[in-house]
Amino acid sequence: MAWNEPGNGGKKDRDPWNNNQGGNNQGPPDLDEALKNMMSKLGLGGNKGGGRSGQKNSGFGGKSIGLLVALAVVIWFISGFYTVKEAERGVVQRFGAYYAEVGSGLHWRPRFIDTITNVDVNNISSQQTQGSMLTEDENVVNVEMGVQYRITNPRAYLFNVESPESSLSQLTDSALRYVIGHNTMDNILTVGRDEVRQQTREIIETLVERYGIGITVVEVNFQGARPPEAVREAFDDAIRAQEDEERFIREAEAYARQIEPTARGRVRRMLQEAQAYKEQVTLRAQGEVARYNELLPQYQAAPQVTRQRIFLETLERIYANNGKVFVDVEGGNNLLYLPLDKIMQNRSSLSDSPVPMLPDNSGETSTSDTRLNSQSSTRDTGRDTSRYTNRGVN
Numbered sequence: 001m002a003w004n005e006p007g008n009g010g011k012k013d014r015d016p017w018n019n020n021q022g023g024n025n026q027g028p029p030d031l032d033e034a035l036k037n038m039m040s041k042l043g044l045g046g047n048k049g050g051g052r053s054g055q056k057n058s059g060f061g062g063k064s065i066g067l068l069v070a071l072a073v074v075i076w077f078i079s080g081f082y083t084v085k086e087a088e089r090g091v092v093q094r095f096g097a098y099y100a101e102v103g104s105g106l107h108w109r110p111r112f113i114d115t116i117t118n119v120d121v122n123n124i125s126s127q128q129t130q131g132s133m134l135t136e137d138e139n140v141v142n143v144e145m146g147v148q149y150r151i152t153n154p155r156a157y158l159f160n161v162e163s164p165e166s167s168l169s170q171l172t173d174s175a176l177r178y179v180i181g182h183n184t185m186d187n188i189l190t191v192g193r194d195e196v197r198q199q200t201r202e203i204i205e206t207l208v209e210r211y212g213i214g215i216t217v218v219e220v221n222f223q224g225a226r227p228p229e230a231v232r233e234a235f236d237d238a239i240r241a242q243e244d245e246e247r248f249i250r251e252a253e254a255y256a257r258q259i260e261p262t263a264r265g266r267v268r269r270m271l272q273e274a275q276a277y278k279e280q281v282t283l284r285a286q287g288e289v290a291r292y293n294e295l296l297p298q299y300q301a302a303p304q305v306t307r308q309r310i311f312l313e314t315l316e317r318i319y320a321n322n323g324k325v326f327v328d329v330e331g332g333n334n335l336l337y338l339p340l341d342k343i344m345q346n347r348s349s350l351s352d353s354p355v356p357m358l359p360d361n362s363g364e365t366s367t368s369d370t371r372l373n374s375q376s377s378t379r380d381t382g383r384d385t386s387r388y389t390n391r392g393v394n
Helices: 032-040 053-079 154-161 163-180 185-187 195-209 229-301 303-320 340-345 365-383 385-393
Strands: 080-084 086-092 096-100 104-109 114-120 123-132 140-151 213-226 323-327 333-339
Touching: 080 086, 080 114, 086 154, 096 154, 104 365, 123 163, 140 163, 140 185, 140 195, 163 195, 195 213, 195 385, 213 365, 229 303
Parallel strands: none
Antiparallel strands: 080 104, 086 096, 086 114, 123 140, 140 213, 323 333
């Protein structure tokens, strides 16, 4: 038999929810009565009568309520403390609206009234954008670009746009496609990479400032641009040719820097030599003028003697610079030709052997005769001056 069934040998009903101790009535439990009994046991309620027990229960219930309220206030106050890290800024929202911005450290807020959102403003975040884009010359190129940014305005970052990261990604993609669409494929793959990066960064910064996202672009990295696989080899050859061109240009510039100082030195040396030659000729001409000015009174005093002396000095100067001597032999119509330059050149090698005879009008002549004729011609020069004078001077 179940424990709550009535009967069982005339015993009382064991149903705990049955308040009727003398009958066998079955019914649902009285929840109001059970709640009152529980409250009375806790001292939070009791009989409404005017006895002493009622007064004691009422006083104890009031103290308990005050104690619970004070405990709840203390817990609420303690739970209001919060900490903002060094690299973060706290954005305070009061009843859901922006209220203030706090720095790092320990702060307090009224719980359930203010809400705090910590935003990292020190560390740098990055995003990657890539895709196949159409160039100005209607070619397709695969481009990758990375953007590094930092949050500088927490309020604008949280409330101006719904999703700042997604907005920045869309701005980057739009700016990159615009720049790629206004450049040729050769320029993007070779010399225009830095130009594409700079133009993309300028457009991103302009759009970020216009929409007020609350971030600052730190760096934009143009990570790579690749042609489609079908034309990769051709563009690799073009890139290598461009690198060779730059190398040749640098080598030519280095050669020019090496040659230019030498050429400048040669020019200065030639200018100095020209200036020295100019001064030398000028001084020589001035000396000649001075010599002729000194010779003029002597010529006016004795013209014939002066003319003969000038002629002899001229012949002496000519013979001193000439290795060929012509000797006029008296009583003959032939002139002896003495190649003194060859004789002096072969003198060392022919010192031990006889010197070949030179022909004259009578046959052959010995070496001693040649020397004598040479000396006699030198002595006879003074006697034959009238003849040379008549030939050369007059």
